[in-house]
């Protein structure tokens with residue numbers, strides 16, 4: 001991975017073309033033929049080929065001498081099967097707008113095609129870029145690194161990459177590798193993708209949501225705004241090219257045959273039940289008996305990989321053979337930070353030579369075992385990989401639009417995936433692929449992976465599509481159209497969330513949500529956090545939720561791990577437990593963090609990643625002017641902030657709630673699915689209402705990462721979602737009805753108290769009552785508000801908690817009821833007069849008792865906030881006064 005090329009100290013001076021570094025869209029292009037497949041534009045006549053094989057051996061871009069490394073790599077590049085097709089490809093590109101390119105794994109598509117396009121002049125003297133998408137971050141990064149070496153330039157200059165939370169490109173960049181998700185995000189800002197002259201969609205067989213939406217978007221651009229000056233190439237080793245040819249108006253197909261090194265495939269004779277044990281057994285056999293070469297193993301997820309790493313380590317150590325070669329076991333999955341992922345590309349341990357009992361000398365090979373998810377399945381070349389072990393499974397997203405639940409299921413891979421996995425061997429030398437299933441099983445696998453668009457929750461991507469200017473989502477030209485159910489559900493959830501208005505148009509909130517590379521629920525939580533005065537805490541929680549589980553629970557030390565974890569636990573909330581972990585981690589000194597993680601059974605990598613993500617999210621929040629430092633100090637005022645945090649969680653996740661049936665057994669609110677709280681949850685007090693982050697489908701239905709909430713918050717924060725008319729009869733409906741009733745009476749009482757206070761202040765109680773009843777007291781009320789500072793504060797806090805406009809509705813309802821209950825009120829008011837006489841202190845106590853006893857819901861919590869806020873502000877004022885006095889004294893002295 002690491003470049004052997006000596007690092008340049010000085011920046012090179014740019015050639016003439018370099019002056020036009022910042023790519024700008026070409027606006028004046030005259031088209032001779034606008035028909036697809038055969039276009040020749042004015043631009044194409046202006047192609048400026050770049051000659052990398054000039055006689056002077058001077059680099060055409062850097063204007064420096066080529067390095068030695070360049071020529072060495074050039075030799076291997078020239079042996080790639082794609083080299084024979086170079087001229088053919090360039091000619092096809094000249095004549096067509098779209099090309100479908102297929103070719104064996106390792107034939108040179110990803111690394112060579114962008115270079116051919118650049119050499120042919122499609123950067124138009126540096127005005128345009130060529131980009132190549134990858135479904136995975138690690139692939140984008142490693143391929144960009146390789147191509148920068150092949151082109152003999154620094155990574156980040158002429159060749160760069162952009163992945164989520166990381167951009168290594170510059171205005172000089174001519175060839176850019178980026179994830180398909182990042183290209184989509186770019187399309188949200190620049191709908192025409194005008195900086196690119198050629199867009200390559202690589203690994204098209206993966207059919208990720210982003211790739212599929214890009215297909216539709218590019219097709220639209222090719223017939224409208226970019227019909228004259230954009231070219232698209234669709235590439236893969238394993239696609240059904242005809243499907244793409246038809247979709248892109250009979251675009252030509254170019255197939256690159258042949259590969260450099262062969263790969264032998266081995267199947268099991270009988271199926272393997274426990275594939276992880278199968279992997280360990282095969283790995284040990286390879287290490288003990290196979291010739292030199294590293295091993296790449298495919299498993300389904302982080303936990304499985306970490307577990308397998310540990311088991312394989314002990315199995316190799318316990319190996320009966322007296323001596324074995326050095327070995328290193330390296331995990332590789334998406335959540336690892338880059339410096340950890342890079343270990344997969346580091347050199348293999350050295351061989352050892354041992355003398356056998358009969359005096360013979362034997363070489364014990366050093367070996368690397370890389371245990372990866374399917375992030376290593378496509379585009380990657382890891383030098384030294386000779387053996388691939390493929391158990392035939394991966395985790396796949398499955399969304400049920402009726403139940404509204406998305407889960408990751410361990411499922412059999414497709415034949416296309418199996419061939420990609422095999423293709424990770426035989427890239428720099430010949431290889432072997434051990435499939436831990438029978439040949440018959442292989443033949444029964446699906447040909448292609450089912451497109452993600454057909455089996456995922458489209459909610460997160462929908463706002464992005466809107467932002468890209470796709471007006472009618474139902475009529476969008478999908479390569480494989482998703483079901484109406486999926487689309488309607490996505491529209492509906494975004495509408496409930498407030499991202500889309502009644503007409504399906506993006507709201508201001510929707511625009512803000514789509515600015516975050518997050519699920520809309522998480523983004524909304526972040527946006528709303530300012531309102532609840534807990535930006536810092538929510539930033540941390542969102543960052544922690546965007547990383548894998550931070551708690552480690554090794555098989556042999558589970559008890560110790562659980563004891564260590566207990567320190568962080570919040571008995572009512574997994575979210576707050578995560579916050580506790582992060583807060584403590586943050587206070588630990590940098591050089592002691594690793595040790596602290598070990599002691600506390602916390603995954604250091606996860607924490608490192610959370611810190612990084614938090615920084616990025618903080619920057620976005622600040623850029624949108626939505627960040628406000630949390631006013632209260634969490635460590636000092638925990639219960640108040642916890643309340644605010646929980647309400648803020650409800651702002652994002654009010655659609656993911658459940659109602660208690662039995663202890664750990666809940667019913668998902670809208671969909672009536674019975675679920676259990678995940679066994680590892682921190683929650684110990686199982687309240688009536690619970691909010692969850694994830695639905696996990698294993699042999700049972702679980703909800704994971706939960707927080708106990710007050711039901712009243714749901715009807716207060718999302719009354720539109722919790723309208724009882726939307727629920728069928730049952731427990732949940734009757735619980736909600738009772739919540740709505742409580743809410744009404746709570747508001748009524750709240751109103752009354754407000755009124756009473758006002759009346760007490762002026763001594764004209766009955767007058768106000770009647771005026772309020774008639775709805776004429778607004779102006780007088782405003783004047784009184786000005787008089788009373790305390791009341792003002794209360795209202796500010798209350799406004800924060802309520803949703804826009806809801807308060808007005810509540811007031812209307814209340815004024816109607818005030819009329820009806822006039823007589824009752826008068827009686828109570830008389831009682832209150834008596835209470836006032838009995839002194840202020842008693843009065844306060846009684847009020848608190850009354851509210852806590854009668855209203856367990858929102859109102860009591862609001863009052864708590866108000867009271868706490870008041871107390872805090874009083875304390876603060878006292879403190880500042882004291883400080884001022886002290887300062888004065890010191891000055892006087």
Ligand SMILES: Nc1ncnc2c1ncn2[C@@H]1O[C@H](COP(=O)(O)OP(=O)(O)OP(=O)(O)O)[C@@H](O)[C@H]1O
Pocket residue numbers: 001080103104105106107108109110111112146236237378379380381382383423426427428
């Ligand atoms: N980092 C690297 N180190 C050494 N050789 C490499 C590296 N990357 C690529 N190669 C060489 O370049 C060849 C072509 O790689 P490339 O990724 O372009 O193939 P591909 O056709 O796109 O394969 P796939 O379909 O698997 O993505 C590899 O087979 C390998 O020989």
